Amino acid sequence: MIIIGEKINGAIPKTAAAIEARDEAYIRKLAVAQEQAGADYLDVCAGTAPDKEEEALRWLLGIVQDVSELPICLDSPDPHMIVNTMDAVKHPGILNSISAEGEKCDVLLPVLEKHPEWSVMALCSGNAGVSETAEQKIAVAQGLMDQVKARGIAEDRVFIDPLVLALSAIGNSSIEFCRAIEMIHGAWPGVHVAAAVSNISYGTPARSLLNSRFLTIALEHGLDAGIVDPTNRDIIGSMYATDALMGRDRHSRKYNNAFRKGLIGPVEK
Amino acid sequence: MIIIGEKINGAIPKTAAAIEARDEAYIRKLAVAQEQAGADYLDVCAGTAPDKEEEALRWLLGIVQDVSELPICLDSPDPHMIVNTMDAVKHPGILNSISAEGEKCDVLLPVLEKHPEWSVMALCSGNAGVSETAEQKIAVAQGLMDQVKARGIAEDRVFIDPLVLALSAIGNSSIEFCRAIEMIHGAWPGVHVAAAVSNISYGTPARSLLNSRFLTIALEHGLDAGIVDPTNRDIIGSMYATDALMGRDRHSRKYNNAFRKGLIGPVEK
Numbered sequence: 085m086i087i088i089g090e091k092i093n094g095a096i097p098k099t100a101a102a103i104e105a106r107d108e109a110y111i112r113k114l115a116v117a118q119e120q121a122g123a124d125y126l127d128v129c130a131g132t133a134p135d136k137e138e139e140a141l142r143w144l145l146g147i148v149q150d151v152s153e154l155p156i157c158l159d160s161p162d163p164h165m166i167v168n169t170m171d172a173v174k175h176p177g178i179l180n181s182i183s184a185e186g187e188k189c190d191v192l193l194p195v196l197e198k199h200p201e202w203s204v205m206a207l208c209s210g211n212a213g214v215s216e217t218a219e220q221k222i223a224v225a226q227g228l229m230d231q232v233k234a235r236g237i238a239e240d241r242v243f244i245d246p247l248v249l250a251l252s253a254i255g256n257s258s259i260e261f262c263r264a265i266e267m268i269h270g271a272w273p274g275v276h277v278a279a280a281v282s283n284i285s286y287g288t289p290a291r292s293l294l295n296s297r298f299l300t301i302a303l304e305h306g307l308d309a310g311i312v313d314p315t316n317r318d319i320i321g322s323m324y325a326t327d328a329l330m331g332r333d334r335h336s337r338k339y340n341n342a343f344r345k346g347l348i349g350p351v352e353k
Numbered sequence: 354m355i356i357i358g359e360k361i362n363g364a365i366p367k368t369a370a371a372i373e374a375r376d377e378a379y380i381r382k383l384a385v386a387q388e389q390a391g392a393d394y395l396d397v398c399a400g401t402a403p404d405k406e407e408e409a410l411r412w413l414l415g416i417v418q419d420v421s422e423l424p425i426c427l428d429s430p431d432p433h434m435i436v437n438t439m440d441a442v443k444h445p446g447i448l449n450s451i452s453a454e455g456e457k458c459d460v461l462l463p464v465l466e467k468h469p470e471w472s473v474m475a476l477c478s479g480n481a482g483v484s485e486t487a488e489q490k491i492a493v494a495q496g497l498m499d500q501v502k503a504r505g506i507a508e509d510r511v512f513i514d515p516l517v518l519a520l521s522a523i524g525n526s527s528i529e530f531c532r533a534i535e536m537i538h539g540a541w542p543g544v545h546v547a548a549a550v551s552n553i554s555y556g557t558p559a560r561s562l563l564n565s566r567f568l569t570i571a572l573e574h575g576l577d578a579g580i581v582d583p584t585n586r587d588i589i590g591s592m593y594a595t596d597a598l599m600g601r602d603r604h605s606r607k608y609n610n611a612f613r614k615g616l617i618g619p620v621e622k
Contacts, residue, residue, distance in 0.1 A: 251597060251598065252605065255603065256600050258598040258600075259600050288597075288605060288608070288609075289618060290618030293590045293594050293618055293619075294594050294598070294608075297569045298594075298598055300569045300570060301573055304570055321559070321562045321566075326566055326570070328520060329527040329563070329566060329567055330527070330528065330570075331524055331525050331528050335524065336520060336521065336557060339557070339559075339563075340558065343558040343559050349559030349562055350559065350562075
């Protein structure tokens with residue numbers, strides 16, 4: 085699984101406070117910890133008010149890239165903000181994100197066409213909101229992929245996020261999500277399918293338990309990228325264990341190595 | 354999932370020591386703890402030398418049934434021992450087990466025919482050893498089910514255990530096991546499919562991590578009975594989380610109740 089570290093995001097209260105206080109040490113620690121835990125990309129999202137976003141985003145990118153050479157997943161609800169701050173990214177990267185909403189595709193797809201070093205996150209949501217059933221998710225993905233293909237952008241530069249809905253609100257959320265993974269891989273064999281895993285557990289107790297078992301099920305259905313907290317042992321444990329169980333880790337070598345490095349398994353008391 | 358509590362088994366060193374020392378308090382504690390954690394059956398296996406087995410088994414049954422009214426999964430490698438000790442069981446129960454090995458079927462199937470209150474565990478192993486591929490497992494199951502059906506024993510009295518092999522020895526153990534679950538349910542819709550889950554992790558570190566994610570995958574493929582340690586929070590957490598994720602727990606009520614009862618989720622430090 086491709087791990088996109090989710091922790092440098094102003095939507096997380098502690099990170100928001102650090103951004104507000106311009107707490108460099110805290111942000112640096114998040115970047116280093118996620119890289120050490122095995123992140124492949126670092127998501128960077130300021131999550132501040134629009135008039136303060138560019139300054140906050142540039143500040144974050146400066147600090148993160150000072151301590152990590154991981155490619156950046158450049159994350160903003162405003163596609164213009166993404167375009168405006170791309171110059172501050174040393175190692176592209178995933179533009180996060182397009183969807184069928186507003187002008188996102190019109191703004192970002194031409195940029196992707198010109199910059200083959202960038203990939204893109206494509207969310208299965210439109211102006212009418214998020215899609216619930218696998219069929220609705222695929223319909224949105226189809227519209228996005230038609231535009232992607234029309235511009236000659238290769239499938240393997242696209243991460244489709246079918247959108248994980250809270251199980252507490254939508255009882256068949258996991259079932260529909262997993263059906264969507266399989267349908268997406270069937271329709272576009274080259275694309276990655278990504279999930280913001282922890283969304284499954286909004287409003288449910290023991291969130292890490294539910295998140296980690298959802299990750300196992302989603303991986304089994306073909307998920308190959310996760311926007312997750314790689315420092316969460318339940319999550320990263322699910323990843324290594326599931327890969328080993330699914331025959332994707334010969335002789336469980338990666339699992340055993342992760343255990344020896346102290347990344348998975350029970351914590352000594 | 355039907356939970357068969359595995360802890361009262363002389364194959365477990367601490368339980369063996371308690372049996373040897375006739376430590377009533379220890380055995381009582383195992384029975385009560387497993388029932389409180391949600392066990393549906395208690396497996397009872399003496400695991401001692403043949404000449405001491407009957408006495409040990411009767412001693413165990415006496416203590417266990419003194420504190421618990423759960424039905425007993427009467428477990429011995431010797432089918433005659435099972436027949437000889439059935440009279441000591443107040444609440445049948447599963448005879449554990451038949452297989453294609455030796456005289457097990459010849460001894461136990463007539464007993465099952467006469468005693469409709471008992472169910473039976475049927476292992477996918479024969480004189481040639483355990484079966485590795487799903488096709489081998491099904492071939493053994495077919496032979497057993499032919500005999501079961503010939504005696505008019507109903508499918509829902511049979512728990513087929515396709516046999517979980519250690520992932521450290523057989524790299525596709527989980528994949529073949531899960532294929533077997535689906536094939537068994539396809540062939541005999543009324544039977545239960547059971548797994549001794551922790552066998553997956555022999556020789557692998559962080560066993561509880563691997564066991565619990567294996568349980569999630571197996572449940573998703575249709576496993577409906579587990580010979581497990583119900584006091585293990587990783588295992589029981591997987592059961593509740595997976596049921597909720599698979600839409601088998603409306604409004605996550607059982608999951609939420611298990612959390613409130615303190616059965617799942619992080620332990621307060």
